[in-house]
Amino acid sequence: MISALSSRLPTVAFAIIVSFCSLLFILGPAAAESVAFKQAVAEAAAQDQDISAFYKETGYGAIWTGKSGRERNRRAALMNALNAADSHGLPSERYNLTALEQQMKNARTPRDRGLVEVAMSRAFLQYARDVQTGALVPSRVDKNIVRQVPYRDRKSYLTNFAKSSPKGFFKALPPQTGEYNALRKQKLVLEGLIAKGGWGPTVKAKKLEPGDSGASVVALRDRLVRMGYLKRTATGTYDSTMTDAVMRFQADHGLAQDGVVGQGTLAEINTSVEKRLQSVIVAMERERWVNKDRGKRHIEVNLTDFTAKIIDNGKVTFTTRSVIGARDAKRQSPEFSDVMEFMVINPSWFVPRSIAIGEYLPELQQNPNAVNHLIITDRSGRQIDRTNVDFTKYTARTFPYAMRQPPSRSNALGLVKFMFPNKYNIYLHDTPAKNLFGRETRAYSHGCIRLADPFEFAYALLAKQSNDPEGLFKKTLASGTETQLNLKKPVPVHIIYRTALANSKGQIQYRRDVYGRDGRIWNALSQAGVALRGVQG
Template identity: 50%
Template structure:
């Protein structure tokens, strides 16, 4: 329930009905609203359109206040900085206001608060580029005038509910956040496993610790057995799958490190995940490619359903190689691509080899054309004076493999094949110069070509067998979204967690904490 306004304020509001659209400012309240709104053009336009009639007080205001303040009371559920909105202070302000000037100032302050909250819950508390310069997502910005108008003219409870992202991924993360908070309040997952490694058949205290922890995590039914039996092995394997680890059923160092992560750290990942979902709160293309850099996995999504997926290798964790986060449109693929070696790679990695007489697989080009290796004294050049460009012709050992998938962007990032296959077997696959290497590139090509040809594999193979570079346009461009999601919940309800290969999550959670987001107290 809301505190009652003072009798003076109530009497004033009963007499200050909303005037006709063309009526002049005749009441002190309207004058106060006009003055308070003048500093913000969107808010001023909103109130001008309604002849400066209030929405937070007077007729219909009780439901609007109830809807909005109720949402503020639940802000913490979304991983938002609840103290930023301070619903208790707002209620106190309504109880204390007495004069028209105060009422007008409070009216406009409420609208500002609503728009600020709408931005936070719908599109993120943080500006991602302020957190990390490699997060270059174009976060959608709401039309503030449309937001407050919809709230004022429609059902306020529906309008407030519509502020948060409506994606299933966001909703599932909200449920996971609540689950983890309840676990944290109940003591977390218990004592960590003290053994450095455990294998099936093992016995003793370490096995008991492992079993108890997996029981509390929900991977194993309650038991008192002290042997690493088949049930425990199956539980470890399920845990490994959910955490991106090789599912061998053995609790090795990497698996135990993941098992020993405190519940609060997983909760922090979920809170970061909610913020990241808000950054992506926009309609995605009916067909799009989602590359999860934290997971090192790529998906093709058609009408909300995954229709193809593949393991990928992403940029190494160095300042000049980390793959950025951004969205773009894939317009074409290149079969039998030539690799135009980026200058940074040419001078840092290949110039020393050229000086030693190596890197013979690369063509050397001047402005006049191709130059014979033997005609150049590479020892004369430094990284700053090297005047040549390097290329690798199409072929089995080309660094881009048999195909590259192009979504032209200023970072020169794209997806491509690779002749180096061993890295796909790793649990963590951050090794490239920044582009995304695809484990199943040919299958991806067939899948992307299927909407425009009845024989995608045959068409692709015919071009591939020529050995000549060929551009193939996509009849309908495909959205590409490079994201960094270390926590998500599958449609079947399985929570998945990954590491933080670039340290971006750590920076995001630090920034969220600095903004006032509160997490549960630490437990094991």
């Protein structure tokens, strides 16, 4: 047996086990049982560096499998947590609960108990990380989710758990936010609805509006009743009460509130309970990815909601509409968190190279006087004379020039930009293209976030450091000079993506999956073992 083990275990672990074996020859039965237990723990833990390090530090003693009340409480807390993993939208099969329970039941010898001890620690570590910081690695699901997940040291879970109240420790692992709690409650509600047949038949129509009647209006009425937007009624006419219900539905789904069921509203009304449940489960996973202190004051940009908000002490104190990156893969806005440090008033626009070579170089090759609102500079920053350059001899790889647009009202960045320096070259800014803010879906930029009310956004930020923030901003703006205004206290910025989100009352609203990212996340969760409960076979 010793020779067989030597080929499988790390050198240090093998040496420890050999020393345990030698002790068996000189110790009494009780001590021998202890040594056998510790030998099994060392052997089983050897394949996991963090588990092995923890048990080495604690002398290979038991935290789960002893006979004391403390260890019984730990076992019970772990089993309860694993049993409830599905309520968090986690892949419960990942924790091998059934096999673990059987292994615990069959444990007879000290060696059996040692193997169970490590099996429980392994399941504990997997669950703890999943419920605290997510079951998926976001960047593996979508390359534009570049968020840095706040992973905790794995060994610290075991160390801290051994010192804590078991129930309290497990309770503190998931995000402690109103958003997460609201999503978890909604998950139960939707599962109950699925078990009862959902929201009933879909509405078959091209368009419905006030004054209409007929079978499609009846189907709309019945679906709104089941969704909770309309009290039970026998009406077959699209009356004012139904119009009000449709407008409330539109408000909860980020739609234009016109009271008319056009194609966009109809698609949302006909979305199944199962699809909404998927959005909720994905939102819970996303909430775990940002399970950290987001700042007493922070900025939240929800890409699917096309809004940017300033949040102070958990309350939204400023909101503005936004335009986000277009849907094609190269222009989508990424998801990440950073810290806003300053704003630039009367900014120059330094054209990203991808735009310079992808959009403007072909135009210059056709006409050297094209895009004449831009200044073209060489590597030293000196402006060049376009008429002396043959742009046709350059390719996207060899193009040696940079481009910038000087400050002006027609500048692509408008009159102010808000900077949180990052390697993705993403920031918030003004825009001269104000017409886009009136649209329902606003995905048109090259990736940066355009704001509908940038001046007011600036006033709100400067209010923390100036008695006259509007005056300060306007005075700087009037100079016409490019000016950097530092924020005395930098503000965290979180660019998120939620198709299921809680409003101020904790009620869940829904948004479209504009980039298809939530669909990809759901597929990954499903492959990992997450299933929809309540689905009728």
